[in-house]
Amino acid sequence: MSSGSTILVVGAGTMGADLALDLASHGHSVILKDIDERALARAKTRFTELWRLVNLMDRKRYAGIQLDDVLARIVMTTRYEHANEVSFVIENIVENIEAKQRVYRELGPLLSPETVYAVNSSCISITKVGSWMSRPDRVIGMHLLNPVPLKHLVEVIVGHHTSKETIGEAEALLRSLGKEAVVVNDSPGFVTNRILMLTINEAAFVVQDRVASPDKVDRIFTDGFGHRMGPLATGDLIGLDTILHSLEVLYQSYCDPKFRPCPLLVKMVDAGQLGRKSGKGFFDYAETP
Numbered sequence: 001m002s003s004g005s006t007i008l009v010v011g012a013g014t015m016g017a018d019l020a021l022d023l024a025s026h027g028h029s030v031i032l033k034d035i036d037e038r039a040l041a042r043a044k045t046r047f048t049e050l051w052r053l054v055n056l057m058d059r060k061r062y063a064g065i066q067l068d069d070v071l072a073r074i075v076m077t078t079r080y081e082h083a084n085e086v087s088f089v090i091e092n093i094v095e096n097i098e099a100k101q102r103v104y105r106e107l108g109p110l111l112s113p114e115t116v117y118a119v120n121s122s123c124i125s126i127t128k129v130g131s132w133m134s135r136p137d138r139v140i141g142m143h144l145l146n147p148v149p150l151k152h153l154v155e156v157i158v159g160h161h162t163s164k165e166t167i168g169e170a171e172a173l174l175r176s177l178g179k180e181a182v183v184v185n186d187s188p189g190f191v192t193n194r195i196l197m198l199t200i201n202e203a204a205f206v207v208q209d210r211v212a213s214p215d216k217v218d219r220i221f222t223d224g225f226g227h228r229m230g231p232l233a234t235g236d237l238i239g240l241d242t243i244l245h246s247l248e249v250l251y252q253s254y255c256d257p258k259f260r261p262c263p264l265l266v267k268m269v270d271a272g273q274l275g276r277k278s279g280k281g282f283f284d285y286a287e288t289p
């Protein structure tokens with residue numbers, strides 16, 4: 001897919017906002033849709049923060065590009081404007097099956113039959129999403145990693161009915177963003193989160209059982225194994241509510257008790273300690289953007 005196409009990004013939270021900026025910085029026009037005006041306002045602030053962060057981490061990334069030109073390519077809305085004109089939708093709303101199903105039912109009839117519907121989900125089966133759509137061959141999983149502009153690998157998930165053409169178009173869109181696709185078969189949690197969610201959940205159990213503090217747990221992974229981030233800092237980056245929703249989807253999908261969410265995680269989410277996005281999770285982020 002060439003740059004210059006119009007892409008509808010549904011959901012302007014942690015992933016949707018970062019994705020919109022990444023698409024626009026590669027020349028795509030973006031319609032960023034959310035149901036919540038406050039989320040759109042937060043996304044606006046996030047664009048500037050993220051621009052700064054990416055420039056710090058990778059100077060070449062935005063060389064010769066002006067932020068104002070990038071922002072001019074993003075339209076923010078709470079309505080499905082011009083949905084029938086887009087060639088690609090990337091959905092990034094909360095990790096909740098009922099909420100996602102409502103969006104697909106609402107949006108499906110508004111789209112052209114040829115539109116590719118990419119699902120950015122942590123765990124939800126792509127075949128299940130396809131079952132809600134009239135063209136399941138145009139539905140594909142696009143599990144983007146966080147923060148989107150700095151991650152060059154994307155787990156692409158092939159549902160039961162996903163066509164070869166749809167896979168090719170998803171790969172082409174990712175190539176236009178300088179990203180590489182690793183294509184895997186559909187199964188709840190795919191490869192990444194079947195493994196990662198168990199690790200983060202077990203790390204929460206270790207803290208709950210007072211085996212070690214969050215700092216010690218993560219240091220064993222960073223200073224010991226040489227990982228760039230420990231499991232609890234990773235949970236804070238993703239969002240503990242997203243971790244909890246993902247574990248619930250995995251538990252429901254496999255009926256396997258190994259995915260039961262740690263009660264400490266549930267309590268932290270109830271208390272609004274969601275990680276970086278709320279300023280506090282297993283660690284404190286009061287001073288960090």
Ligand SMILES: NC(=O)c1ccc[n+]([C@@H]2O[C@H](COP(=O)([O-])OP(=O)(O)OC[C@H]3O[C@@H](n4cnc5c(N)ncnc54)[C@H](O)[C@@H]3O)[C@@H](O)[C@H]2O)c1
Nearest residue numbers: 011013014015034035036039092093094095121122146238
């Ligand atoms: N956070 C991560 O690191 C990460 C990584 C990969 C994939 N994901 C997946 O991406 C998706 C989004 O995650 P997130 O972390 O951005 O969530 P988030 O909670 O930060 O944002 C979700 C956004 O969706 C909006 N929303 C809810 N219902 C909507 C609707 N009907 N229409 C439009 N917008 C709606 C909310 O207002 C919110 O702004 C989830 O499925 C998640 O599992 C997240």
